[in-house]
Amino acid sequence: MMRTSPSTLPGIDALWPLCLEIAAQRRSGRTAPPDAPSPVAWSAARGFALQGLWDDEALELFDLLKPVLDRPPAGTPWAIGQLGQSLDGCVATHGGDSNYVNGPEMLVHLHRLRALCDAVVVGAATAAIDNPQLTTRRVPGPHPVRVLLDPALRLPAILRVFCDRQAPTLLACDAGRAAEAAQRVGADQVLGVPGLTRADGSADLRALQAALLRRGLGVLFVEGGGVTVSRFIEQGCLDRLHLSIAPVIIGAGRPGLQLPRSTAMRDCLRPPGRVFRMGADVLWDLDLRAAMPGQRA
Ligand SMILES: NC(=O)c1ccc[n+]([C@@H]2O[C@H](COP(=O)([O-])OP(=O)(O)OC[C@H]3O[C@@H](n4cnc5c(N)ncnc54)[C@H](OP(=O)(O)O)[C@@H]3O)[C@@H](O)[C@H]2O)c1
Incomplete structure (x- = not known):
């Protein structure tokens, strides 16, 4: 080469x-x-x-x-996450506006990642606030399956992903609430995950990955927001992270990564990373698996 x-x-x-x-x-x-x-x-x-x-x-x-x-x-779960954040670490304003934190080059990159992965996963807040399409309309390539993580079943059926039929959509909730979810968005758009909701109310993301893998969706693109990407990291379910930093200061907005407190610098996660320029933004490609090799069961 x-x-x-x-x-x-x-x-x-x-x-x-x-x-x-x-x-x-x-x-x-x-x-x-x-x-x-x-x-x-x-x-x-x-x-x-x-x-x-x-x-x-x-x-x-x-x-x-x-x-x-x-x-x-194929057959091994693998996940890449992304967050586009400001210089002060926010992914959106306090009210939830994130259009757009990053420049157009980064948007094309997101669509490329969607096209290369089996499914794109977003949290309930992103789905509710952005009403996204989660397609690959900026690049040639297949649309991923669109997965909305909504353990509390708060998303309305009028969201575009449930109505536009551009690509398959799955509302992911605990198997115990799948019938309720099916009444809202139709059974074909529900993924009832056995054991998704843990005793503390949080979602078991390994259970989600296992359920998606059973449907042949092993390669996930976790597109946001901050809470969802952070939970994937916390539970050892993210292999790689594309963190892009835009030259903008949002101030008291919605935070990007939100992980448990560290006591000493020596204990902090230092994933090996590479840096790429994306127009005016800087993208960090971070190898999370190398930083916490023992995390995957
Ligand atoms: N700049 C970017 O790259 C980017 C990307 C995507 C989104 N955004 C912006 O980010 C904002 C939303 O992000 P966010 O961090 O507030 O929320 P989010 O990650 O989109 O969604 C969080 C919600 O998803 C559900 N959830 C996700 N993981 C869970 C887990 N492990 N256990 C239980 N529930 C889980 C919960 O829903 P319930 O609360 O219903 O239980 C949780 O409150 C929006 O303003 C959006 O525009 C920015």
Whole structure:
């Protein structure tokens, strides 16, 4: 692989279909070694590698997406989270406005991650406030299954994801409340998760991952908000985190990461990370699994 700049070299337009093809192959369970589409090579030691000459943008995009492409084979749960935050650590204003914390480059990146993952997961507050579509309309590629984590069954049936039929939608709640949820949004849009609601009322995210895996949804993109991404990290259910920081100060807004208090700096989580520029934003690609290797059961 050589890094050069002339614009005659293949770029992102040529690379992106290859990334989609790799994701589709991994989804179908073809692995070790996969039928890597030319000009991509695969080895057990190094994962996927681009061959030949590409422009700088394509090389950087491949570098950024490589951990998602190199994820474990189908059948093993794997999750990447994202938060787009301000310089002062907020993902939205106090009232919940988050349109937009980040620049347009980051929005395209989110749609790419949706296209490469089996399902996109958001918390009930994000679903209620943003009324998002959670599709891949900014890039070519398949829509993920849309999963709304709503243990308290507070989401209304009028949300776009329940009505637009652009992609499958699943309201995830405890199996004990699945019938109630089905009355609201239809049985085909409910995922009743056995053991989701724990004694303290919080959601058991390993139970959620196991239920999604049983439906063939092993690769999750946890898109927000702050509470949901934080709970995934706290329960050891997030492998990677894309944390992008925008040059904006929100002030007393909705916080991003909200994790238990640390006592000493030596005990704090220091995940290995790489830094990418995304327009005016800075994206940290953080390897959470390397920072807490013992967490996955
Ligand atoms: N900048 C960004 O990248 C970004 C991305 C997404 C969203 N947002 C913004 O973030 C805001 C919402 O974020 P948020 O942090 O307030 O909330 P959130 O993470 O969207 O949703 C939190 C809610 O989801 C349910 N939930 C999630 N994990 C749970 C668990 N482990 N156990 C039990 N319940 C769980 C709970 O619902 P109940 O309270 O009903 O029990 C919880 O209150 C919105 O303003 C949205 O616009 C920003």
